[in-house]
Amino acid sequence: MKSSKSAKESQFGPLQKKTFSSALDRFFEQQCPQLGGHLTRQVIVNNVQALVEEFYPPNTHLRMGQVMWPAVDENETAAYGKSIEKTKLKPVFVDMISSEDIEAMLKGEKAKLIRQRAAVRLFEQAKDQGGVFTGVDVATMMRLSPATISNYIRDWEKQNQCSVPRRGTIHDMGRSVTHKKQICYKIIVEGKSIEQTARETNHSPEAITRYVKDYKRILACQSQGLTPKDTAFVAKVSENLIYEYVSLIEQNQLDIKEQNGIYGGIDLDDLPF
Numbered sequence: 001m002k003s004s005k006s007a008k009e010s011q012f013g014p015l016q017k018k019t020f021s022s023a024l025d026r027f028f029e030q031q032c033p034q035l036g037g038h039l040t041r042q043v044i045v046n047n048v049q050a051l052v053e054e055f056y057p058p059n060t061h062l063r064m065g066q067v068m069w070p071a072v073d074e075n076e077t078a079a080y081g082k083s084i085e086k087t088k089l090k091p092v093f094v095d096m097i098s099s100e101d102i103e104a105m106l107k108g109e110k111a112k113l114i115r116q117r118a119a120v121r122l123f124e125q126a127k128d129q130g131g132v133f134t135g136v137d138v139a140t141m142m143r144l145s146p147a148t149i150s151n152y153i154r155d156w157e158k159q160n161q162c163s164v165p166r167r168g169t170i171h172d173m174g175r176s177v178t179h180k181k182q183i184c185y186k187i188i189v190e191g192k193s194i195e196q197t198a199r200e201t202n203h204s205p206e207a208i209t210r211y212v213k214d215y216k217r218i219l220a221c222q223s224q225g226l227t228p229k230d231t232a233f234v235a236k237v238s239e240n241l242i243y244e245y246v247s248l249i250e251q252n253q254l255d256i257k258e259q260n261g262i263y264g265g266i267d268l269d270d271l272p273f
Contacts, residue, residue: 020052021045055091065097069141071131072167090131094122096141115142116152120164123153127165127202134167157182165202181248183208184215189252218245 028041035041057068073088098121104114119138126133135153139146153164161182163169169179183201186192187208192200194208201208214237221231228246232239 021049024048057091062093063095065101066093066095067141068093069126069133069137071126071129071133071137074127074130074132074170090129092126092129092131094125094141096122115144116156118142119149119152120156123164123166127170132165132167132170138166163201163203170202179203180211180244181251183211184245184248185252187212188215214241215245215248218242219249222246222249 024045025038025041028035028044029038035044055068055070062068068091070089071092072084073090076088096118098118101114101118104117105111119142122138122141123133135146135149139149142149153166156162157164163179163182179201183197183203186197186200187194194205194212197203198205198208214235217235218231218237221234226234228239228242232242235242
């Protein structure tokens with residue numbers, strides 16, 4: 001029987017099969033026959049190839065000092081006991097060394113300040129691309145200890161009155177209350193809007209609203225003379241969180257009556273417990 005393929009198809013057609021997707025399809029066919037036929041395998045192959053392209057992008061356009069690093073997706077939901085294997089990742093490109101770093105070194109700036117700015121830059125560049133770094137991520141990239149990175153960021157936030165976007169603050173993880181303090185101060189004391197505070201602190205409006213509601217609930221309970229244990233029960237939060245917010249209330253240097261007055265008086269019956 002005469003083949004319906006043209007001479008060119010017979011000669012050059014096999015080149016179309018010399019691809020990663022073809023090799024992967026063949027691997028699944030031979031090693032994982034339970035996956036099913038070609039159409040089923042093709043769906044898996046396409047998704048695997050998309051992951052490979054995301055995590056191993058072409059490096060022809062990388063600048064000097066730039067690297068790819070897998071961050072956690074900004075929209076991922078944190079949960080107790082959730083491992084990194086079950087967490088959605090987001091590869092991002094960040095500047096380990098920038099032209100500004102080189103200029104600063106030539107000007108004789110202190111190495112500590114240059115490293116501090118670089119650490120902040122890494123966190124911010126990840127956030128701009130939809131990812132969030134942990135302190136360990138940045139510490140590993142910069143070959144510094146996580147404690148050093150933590151000190152850099154804490155000092156930077158204090159000096160610049162801003163919030164550096166990192167996973168602990170964006171996903172509300174860890175015991176640090178720095179971001180809660182900044183957010184509550186801007187809303188409660190400075191009277192800024194939720195939208196403005198969200199922009200200034202790199203948090204979502206939903207997170208801002210949650211912090212303020214917790215603050216108001218705990219403040220109302222405190223004004224009624226409830227103990228931290230009773231407040232935790234009424235507000236449906238942990239007792240440790242109660243102590244964190246009580247500390248924030250005291251640090252704001254406003255008495256309870258004055259803070260209540262900002263909202264026209266807080267009544268326990270009006271709060272969404």
